[in-house]
Amino acid sequence: MASHGVVLLNSWVSMFGMRVMIALKEKGVEYEYREENLTDKSQLLLEMNPIHKKIPVLIHNGKPVCESLIIVQYIDEVWNEKYPLLPSDPYQRAQARFWADYVDQKLYGALRKVLFTKGEEQEEAKEFVDVLKVLEGALGEMPYFGGEKFGYVDIALVTFYCWFYAYETLGGLNIEAECPKLIAWAKRCMERESVSKSLADPHKVYDFAVGLRKKFGVD
Amino acid sequence: MNEKDELILLNSWASPFGARVRIAMAEKGINQYELREEDLFSMSPLLLKMNPVHRKVPVLIHNGKPICESMNIVQYIDEVAVFNGKPALLPPDPYSRSKARFWADFIDQKVYGTMRKITRNRGEEQVRAKEELIETLKVLERELGEKPYFGGEFGFVDIALVPFYSRFYAVETLGNFRIEAECPKLVAWARRCLLKETVSNSLPDPLKVYEWVLYVNDKFGIKQN
Numbered sequence: 172m173a174s175h176g177v178v179l180l181n182s183w184v185s186m187f188g189m190r191v192m193i194a195l196k197e198k199g200v201e202y203e204y205r206e207e208n209l210t211d212k213s214q215l216l217l218e219m220n221p222i223h224k225k226i227p228v229l230i231h232n233g234k235p236v237c238e239s240l241i242i243v244q245y246i247d248e249v250w251n252e253k254y255p256l257l258p259s260d261p262y263q264r265a266q267a268r269f270w271a272d273y274v275d276q277k278l279y280g281a282l283r284k285v286l287f288t289k290g291e292e293q294e295e296a297k298e299f300v301d302v303l304k305v306l307e308g309a310l311g312e313m314p315y316f317g318g319e320k321f322g323y324v325d326i327a328l329v330t331f332y333c334w335f336y337a338y339e340t341l342g343g344l345n346i347e348a349e350c351p352k353l354i355a356w357a358k359r360c361m362e363r364e365s366v367s368k369s370l371a372d373p374h375k376v377y378d379f380a381v382g383l384r385k386k387f388g389v390d
Numbered sequence: 391m392n393e394k395d396e397l398i399l400l401n402s403w404a405s406p407f408g409a410r411v412r413i414a415m416a417e418k419g420i421n422q423y424e425l426r427e428e429d430l431f432s433m434s435p436l437l438l439k440m441n442p443v444h445r446k447v448p449v450l451i452h453n454g455k456p457i458c459e460s461m462n463i464v465q466y467i468d469e470v471a472v473f474n475g476k477p478a479l480l481p482p483d484p485y486s487r488s489k490a491r492f493w494a495d496f497i498d499q500k501v502y503g504t505m506r507k508i509t510r511n512r513g514e515e516q517v518r519a520k521e522e523l524i525e526t527l528k529v530l531e532r533e534l535g536e537k538p539y540f541g542g543e544f545g546f547v548d549i550a551l552v553p554f555y556s557r558f559y560a561v562e563t564l565g566n567f568r569i570e571a572e573c574p575k576l577v578a579w580a581r582r583c584l585l586k587e588t589v590s591n592s593l594p595d596p597l598k599v600y601e602w603v604l605y606v607n608d609k610f611g612i613k614q615n
Contacts, residue, residue, distance in 0.1 A: 222496060222529065236488045238495055248484035261469040265457045272459055273443060305443060 177202035178230040180216050182209055184379050186279075187239035188227040189330035189369045194243045196365035197321075198250040240271050243326060257323045270309055270316060271327035277302045278331060285342040286380055287387050296342045300349050307353045314359060325360055329370070332357040336373035337380040391452075391470045397423035398451040400437050402430050404602045406502065406553035407460035408448040409592050413549050414464040414479060416588035418471040431609070461494050464549060479545045490541060493533060494550040500526040501554050508565045509603050510612050520565050524572045531576045538582060548583055552593070555580040559596035560603040 179195070179202050181188035195202055207216055207226050219228045219235035229236045229245065236245045247256040258264050281299040306328060310316055316324035335346050335357075347354040360366045384390045397420070401408035415423065428437055428447050440456035441449045450457045450466070457463050468479040480487050504526060507519035530551065534540055540547035558569050558577075570577040583589045 231485075234485060236485070237492055241488050241491045241495065244491065245484050245488040248487065261466055262452070262455060262457070264469070265462055265466040268462050268465070269457075269459055272462065 176232040178205060179203070180205050180207050180213070180219065180228040180230070181226050182207050183371055184376055185226060186330035186334060189333070189371070190239045190326050191227045191229060191242050191246070192369035193326050193330070193365045194246045194256060196369060197254050197256065197326075198246060199253060200246070200250055240275065240327060243323065247323075255322075256326065258317060263317075267317065267323045270306070270324045274306070274324075274327045274331075278328075282331070282334060282338060285338065287383060287389060296344050299338070299342070300344065300346070303346065303350045303353055307350045310352060310356055315356070321360065321363060325356075329357055329360045329366055332361070333370040333373045333376050334380075337377040340377060341380060341384070391420065391473070393422060396451075396453050399423055399425050400428050400434070400440065400447050400449040400451070401425060402428050402447045403594055404599050405447055406557065407446075409553035409556070409594070410460045410549050411448045411450060411463050411467070412592035413552070413588055414467050416592060417476060417479060417544075417549070418467055419476045420467065420471055461498065461546075461550060464546065468546075477543065477545075479549065481541055481545070486541070490546040493530075493540060493547045497530070497547070497550045497554075501551070505554065505557055505561050508561050510607060510610070512613070516565060520567055523561070524569070527569065527573045527576050531573050534575065534579055539579070544583065544586065548579075552580055552583045552589055555584070556593045556596050556599050557603075560600040563600060564603070 177195070177200055179188070179191060181191070181204065183206060192204075205213075205215075207213060209226070212224060215230075216226065216228060217224055219230055220226075220237045223237060225237070227237075227239055227242060229242045231245075231249070236242045243256065257267055278299070281302055285296050285299060313319070315321045316328070338344065339346055361370070381390070399408070399411060399415070401412070412425075415421070426434075426436075428434060430447070433445060436451075437447065437449060438445060440451055441447075441458045444458060446458070448458075448460055448463060450463045452466075452470075457466050464479060480490055501523070504519050504523045508516055508523060511519065539545065540551070555577075558580075562568055584593070
């Protein structure tokens with residue numbers, strides 16, 4: 172098997188799955204990609220992630236690894252001879268884990284609130300931008316969150332970039348106007364093949380979001 | 391990490407998250423540090439400076455530099471305190487590490503929030519929260535299986551979970567149910583952990599935690615009935 176026993180269960184629109192794809196590409200790992208229909212989950216997914224029943228799931232030699240950031244750390248530790256994603260210094264590593272965790276805690280929830288729930292959109296839109304501004308502050312003047320090198324926190328955050336168009340159009344916001352440095356950073360990341368090949372097309376994401384809103388009765 | 395290092399732990403005595411860090415420090419033989427009690431209704435300037443993003447305890451300050459988020463601090467301690475001859479808290483191989491991180495994350499996602507729903511609510515919401523908690527603890531019990539500790543040896547996942555044992559009494563009393571009746575193996579595991587001095591010295595008295603929960607409820611205007 173050309174994929175050397177690495178399988179990724181994913182959904183094309185998931186910013187969490189894209190993180191794993193970027194990490195695998197950075198490490199040059201060949202893998203088998205399997206698209207999951209989240210309204211009709213496969214037996215394999217339910218078997219490999221019985222606790223959360225969510226994607227992404229990385230299956231390596233038959234054994235599952237779940238939760239996107241945990242998978243990225245796993246990939247970094249297994250394929251450790253090439254391009255480290257996390258810093259080697261323990262304090263820098265703790266900072267990297269902190270910021271990736273911050274993205275998980277704050278950004279997805281804020282995005283969901285604006286896109287997929289009715290009402291109070293202005294307030295929620297502000298929350299999303301506030302979170303981005305904190306992240307912009309953490310980036311500072313560095314090219315990447317990891318400093319000179321693209322790494323863990325960049326991977327954790329950049330996958331949200333392909334959702335920005337949907338967010339701006341449906342939420343009525345201009346993210347670049349609010350966070351120009353962050354957008355500049357995102358475009359810099361997009362120059363990397365691992366990122367540009369892993370992120371979904373923003374217009375397709377928008378169509379998906381519109382469909383989901385109809386389904387949830389938001390529109 | 392050596393004796394010249396300055397270590398300050400900003401904590402709150404009732405916090406299960408802070409207890410995780412205290413257990414980890416003790417496990418790694420780190421006893422020379424300053425433990426500073428924070429009043430969560432009146433946070434110190436130091437806490438606000440060291441954790442401006444979340445404004446929460448625990449925060450470990452190592453030679454003036456902050457590390458935040460409890461399991462993040464535990465991993466950090468595990469990585470820097472390597473010369474003490476104490477065992478690692480995370481297993482060495484990547485797959486086992488990913489499993490340990492998965493279960494710690496599961497505990498973070500499922501335990502504290504549900505416990506708070508039980509202590510702060512009554513009626514239908516409380517009933518649902520109780521069911522959710524028991525289900526979560528049963529999942530953890532299944533994961534534990536016949537092992538003495540989650541990782542085989544006492545480690546990362548045990549540290550993530552055992553501090554919540556101090557809250558069982560509060561949750562059971564306010565929820566009017568007994569966790570041991572539903573999850574005897576998990577309670578047995580918790581008692582096994584408490585035989586370790588590193589754990590028993592780091593966990594608050596369950597009765598005091600119960601009084602604290604009542605106090606906080608009162609402050610938020612939640613009825614006790």
